[in-house]
Amino acid sequence: MELILSRVRAARRSLTLGDLLRRFVQGLFWTALAGAILAWVRRWTPALPGFLWPGLAAGLVVYSAGMAFRRRPSLRTAAIALDRVLGLEDRLSTALYVREDDTPAAQALRRNAEEAIRIAARAPLPFPPLPVKRLLIPVLLIPLALFLPLPRGSSRTSAQATPTRLEIVLPEPIRKEESERLKRRAFSLEKLARELGRPELQELADAMRKTSEELRKESLSRNEALAKLSTLEEKSRGQKEALAAKMPEGLLKRMKGPGGDPSKAGPLKNADLARKLSELSAASGLLKEKLDQGAASSQERAELDRKLKDLAAELGKEGGPGLPADLESRLGQLLGQNEGGSAQDLAQALGDLRDSLNDLQALSLLEAELGDLTDAKDEFADSEGTCLFCGKSLHGEKGGRCKGCGALAGAQPGQGSGGGTGVGEGGGPGKGPKGAAHDEDPTVPSRPKAALHPGDIIGAIQFKSLPERGQLHSAYSEAYRALAAEATQALEQEEIPAAYRLHVRDYFDSIRPDKNPK
C-alpha cells in the first residue's frame, strides 16, 4: 500500500502544479483582457497609478497559487487520474477506497493494484486541459478593447480639452492655413537640410510636419495649438543654441547684432548670403579635389584666390556682418597658403571654412524658423475663436468674459454661467454674520421654509453650515431672475407631480427680492 500511496501523492503534487500552471495561463488571458480594458479606459481618464501593473501581476500569481492549493485534488482524485494515465482500470482508486478494509477481496485488490503499479511504466500526468471555450471570451475581447473606438466625446484628448477654464476652439480656416504653412516650411527646410547634410534640421523638419498634422485636429483649442508651437519653438531654439555654441564667437556676435539685439543683427540672416557662401564653399571643394590630385593649374589657383578675396570683401563690406577675427585670420592664412602653402594645408583650411559656412547657414535657417514660429504663435494668440459654452465667436480675452454667454475665462465650468452663488472673489454680503459670531459657533441654523402638503410635517432637520465667504459677481436680483427662469423651465419640462408644482412656485415666490428685502 505504501507504494501506491507514494505514487498517488506524487501524482497529486503533479496535478496541483499542473492546475497552478493552468490557472496561471488562464489568469494571464484575463489579466491581458483587464490590461486591454484599462488601456482603453486610460485613453480618456487620468493616468493610472504606476503600481497597478506590478500589483496585477503579483495578484495573478498569488491567486493562481492560492486557488491551486485550495482546490488541490484529493488522493482519490489523484488516484483516478493516475489510473487513467497508466491504464490501470481504476485499480489504484479502488485500492485507496478499500484501504482500511480487511475482507479477502479487498486484500486481494490491494495486492493486485500494487502489482499493477509496479509493472506499469512511469508516465507523466498530462497538463490539465485549458478551458478553451472560456478563454475565447478574453481572446475575443482583447482586440475589441484595444481597437474599440472611444465613446463619442469621451476621449482622453477631449477630456483634457474639456475646459476647466474657458477655452477657445480655433476656427478651421486658421488651423488649416497654419498647418499648410508649417507643412510647406517643413518641406523646404527638409530640402535644405538634405543639401547641407544637417540632421538637426531634418529632425526639426519632421517635428514641423508632425505638428502640422496635429494642427488639423478639429477639437484643437488655442491653448493646445500654442503649446504645440511652443514645443516646436523650444526644439528649434535648443538646436540653434547648440549650433551657436560651436560657432566662432566673433561670427556669432555679428549674427546676434550689437548688444545681443537681434533686430540689429547683420544681413547674415539673409539666406541669399548664406547660399552665396555655400556656392563658394562648393567651388573650394572642387579646387581641393584638383589640388589633391595635383591637377590644379595656376589659372585655377588664381580663380580661387579671386573668389576668396570676393568672399572676404563680401563679408567685410559695409553693412555686412564683417569678418570675424578668427575667420579673418584663417582666411588670411588660407590665402597665404594658397600662394605658397601645401595642398593639404589648403584642403584643411577650405574644409574648415566650408564647415563654418555650413554651420552659419544652418544657424541662419534656424533663426528664420524660430522667427516664423513666433509669428505663428502670435497669430494664434490673437486669432478669433469660438466659445465652448455658447459657440459664439470671440477673441482670446485673457481673464475676460464671453460676450455671448458671460462665461468667464478662468472660471470653473458651470460656475461661469451660474454666477451669483457666492463662489469666487466677490465681496457680496453673504448669508452669515462676519467677525465675532464666528468665534463661538460659526454656523447658522436654518430650516426649510416650504410647507409640505398634503399631510403634516413629521419632523424637521436643522442644517448648519458655514456661510460662504467671498464676493458676489452679480446682484441677488439678477441671480434670482436667472434661477427663477430655470425653475419655471424645469417645472414645464420635468415631471413634477401636479400637487408639488404649487409648492415649488410658492418657494420661488417666497424668496422673490421684493418680498424678502433681506
Place this chain on the structure above:
Amino acid sequence: MNFEERARQVRGHFFSLSEEIGKVIVGQKGVVEGILTCLFAGGNVLLEGVPGLGKTLLVRTLSQALDLPFSRIQFTPDLMPADIIGTEIIHLEENGQRTMRFQKGPLFSQIVLADEINRATPKTQSALLEAMQEHRITVAGKTYSLEEPFIVLATQNPLEMEGTYLLPEAQLDRFFMKLDVPFTTREELNRILDRTTSTEEASAKAILKREDLLAARRVIREVVATPEVKDYVTRVVLATHPEVEGAGETARKYVRWGASPRGAQALLLAGKVQALIAERYNVSIHDIQRVVLPVLRHRIAVNFEAQADGITEDRVLKTILDSVETPKAALVG
C-alpha cells in the same frame, strides 16, 4: 483458499466453458461471452437473431457443458401457462383413492430454453415472470422453489412478426442481457459446413458442476466497486430517462421510457464479471461501458420519432454513453 485462488478458479471455469462451447459453436464469441456473463452473474438471457444462426444449439450446448438439468420449451401460440409450469392432475392411489397431485412442468429445471418465446401469448409469457425473477413458482396457492442455479435462456426471431406477441416490458426487464446474434463470417460459415455435413458429430462435455457455479457467483459478488463507479452506473441509467431533469437531448427526443433500477443492478453485476475475467478485483468504468449495450438495450424503449428516423436502441445508448461524464475526467482530459 484465498480470494485470488477462488477468482482464478472462476476465470478457469469461465474460459473452460467458453472453450467447450466453442467445440460445437463456431464463432459467436461475443454471444458466448455474454451468455456466460449472465450465467455467472445469475441472470436470464434473451437471444435475438434470424433463424439458423445456432441460437438453440448454443443453449443446448451450454446445458451439455453444465452438469445441470435442462429442459426445452417450444413456445407456440396455443401454449398455455400450465404447459410450462405444471398442473394438478387426479392421481389414482393403490388403494383406489383419487387424489390431486401436482405434476411439475418443464420450468422445474435448472437450465430452461424458452425457444421462440415471442410466439406464445402474453398470458403464457407472463407465467415465466415469477420463475425468472424470484426463482419460484406458485400454483394453486402453493409455492414451489426452483433449485439454484436457475437460468432461462430465451430466443426470439426479429423477422417474423406475424403470429407473434411482443414481450411485455416487465418480462423484458427480467432478462439480464439481450444478445443480438450476428450472422457468421465467411470463415465461420465454412467451418460450420465442415462440422455439420460430415460424419463427425461435435458435442460438449459436462465440465462445470452446480456447486462450482454457485461458488463462482459468490466470488463475483465480492468484487469491489467504488462509489464513483456506482455513481457512474446510476448516471448512465438516469440518462436514459427522458423525464429526468437534465436529461440529454437524445433521451428527450427518442426515448419513450428509460431503464429500470434492475438495469442498474445488472450493469454493476455484469461489470463485476467483466472485471474478474480481466483478472481484476475491482470494477472499472470501462467494465461498465463494455456491458451497457447488452444490459440496457431491451430496457429502454424508443419512440415513434426514433423509429421514423431509423434510430435504434443501441445508437441511443451509445450517444448517451458519450454524454455521461466519467469521474474526474476533466482532470486528465
